[in-house]
Amino acid sequence: MYRKLLAAALCAWALPATADDTANSMQTYLDSEIRDWATSAVLVEAIRARNEMPSGYSQAEIDALDAAWRAEVGTARRPTIDPILENAASEFLRSVVAEAGGTITEVFVMDARGLNVAASDVTSDFWQGDEAKYTETVPNGPEGVHFSEIEFDESSQSYQGQISLSIVDPASQEVVGAMTVGVDAEALF
Numbered sequence: 001m002y003r004k005l006l007a008a009a010l011c012a013w014a015l016p017a018t019a020d021d022t023a024n025s026m027q028t029y030l031d032s033e034i035r036d037w038a039t040s041a042v043l044v045e046a047i048r049a050r051n052e053m054p055s056g057y058s059q060a061e062i063d064a065l066d067a068a069w070r071a072e073v074g075t076a077r078r079p080t081i082d083p084i085l086e087n088a089a090s091e092f093l094r095s096v097v098a099e100a101g102g103t104i105t106e107v108f109v110m111d112a113r114g115l116n117v118a119a120s121d122v123t124s125d126f127w128q129g130d131e132a133k134y135t136e137t138v139p140n141g142p143e144g145v146h147f148s149e150i151e152f153d154e155s156s157q158s159y160q161g162q163i164s165l166s167i168v169d170p171a172s173q174e175v176v177g178a179m180t181v182g183v184d185a186e187a188l189f
Contacts, residue, residue, distance in 0.1 A: 019149075022161065025188040026147040030163050033103075034181055037096060039170050043109055046089035046118055047167060047177040050111040062115070062127050069116075069126035081122055089118030096120070105156040106182040109167065110134060117177065124154060128180070133164035137178040142168045144175070150185045159185040 057065075065080060072078040084090065093107040097120045108119035114129025128134045137144035144166035153160050160182040166175045 022150065022188070023147050026161055026163050026183070027145075029183055029188060030145065030165065033100075034163060034165070038165060038179060039168060040092060042089050042092045043118070043167065043179070044169050044176060046087060047109060047111055048169065050115070050117045051176060057113070057115075062113075062129070065115070066125055066127040070124070073122055073124065080126065084116050084119055084126075085122065087118055090120065093118055093120040103184055103187040104181055105153065105158045105160050105184055106180075108180055110138075110178045110180075112138060112175075112177055114138070114178070121156070128178075133162060133180045134178055137164050137166045138175055140166065142166055142173065142175055144178070150188075153182060156182050158182075161185060161188055 068080045072081050089109060093109070096107055097104050106120050106123070108123050108128075109117045110128050110133075111117050114127055114131075114134040116123060116126050116128070132146050132148070136146035146162075146164040148162040148164075150159060150161045152158070153162075162180050162182050164178055164180040167177045167179050168174065169176050
C-alpha cells in the first residue's frame with residue numbers, strides 16, 4: 001500500500017499542469033516511438049487473419065467470451081486467454097515492451113470488432129469494443145487516436161497513460177484494427 005501511495009504522490013508531482021500538456025506528450029511519444037512499428041507485418045497479418053474469420057459473433061457471444069476471459073485472469077487453465085498470448089504477434093509485442101526498457105508497460109492489438117488479437121501480457125478483458133481505445137480509433141479511420149488520462153492500471157500494476165491508434169494495412173491503406181500502448185507516466189514527462 002505504501003508503494004502505491006508513494007507512486008501516486010510522485011506521479012502527481014511529475015504530471016504536467018494541463019490536459020493539453022499530457023496530450024502533447026502522448027502525441028510526441030506516438031509519433032517518435034510507436035508509429036514506426038505499429039504497422040509491422042506480423043501485427044497487420046494477425047489482425048487480417050482474425051478479421052477474415054467468420055465474424056458471426058452475436059453480442060451475447062462476445063459478452064460470453066469476455067466473461068470467460070475475465071474468469072480466467074489469474075488462473076492456471078486459460079483456454080480463452082492462451083491462444084491470444086501464444087502467437088507470433090504477441091511475441092513481437094513482448095519484444096517491443098522489452099526493448100522499451102520500462103517505458104512501455106503493455107501493448108495489445110484488437111481486430112475490427114474490438115476483440116483482442118495479441119497482447120504483451122494478460123489484459124483485464126477480451127472485448128475492447130465498448131471502450132474509447134476502440135470507439136475513438138477504428139470508427140474514425142486511419143487517423144483515429146485516443147489518449148487516456150494518467151491512471152493506475154491494474155493489469156500492468158503501474159501509473160500509465162494509454163495511447164490507442166487505428167492500425168492501417170500499409171498495402172491497402174484500410175483500417176484493420178487498433179492497438180493500445182500503455183506508457184509509464186514518468187516516461188511521458
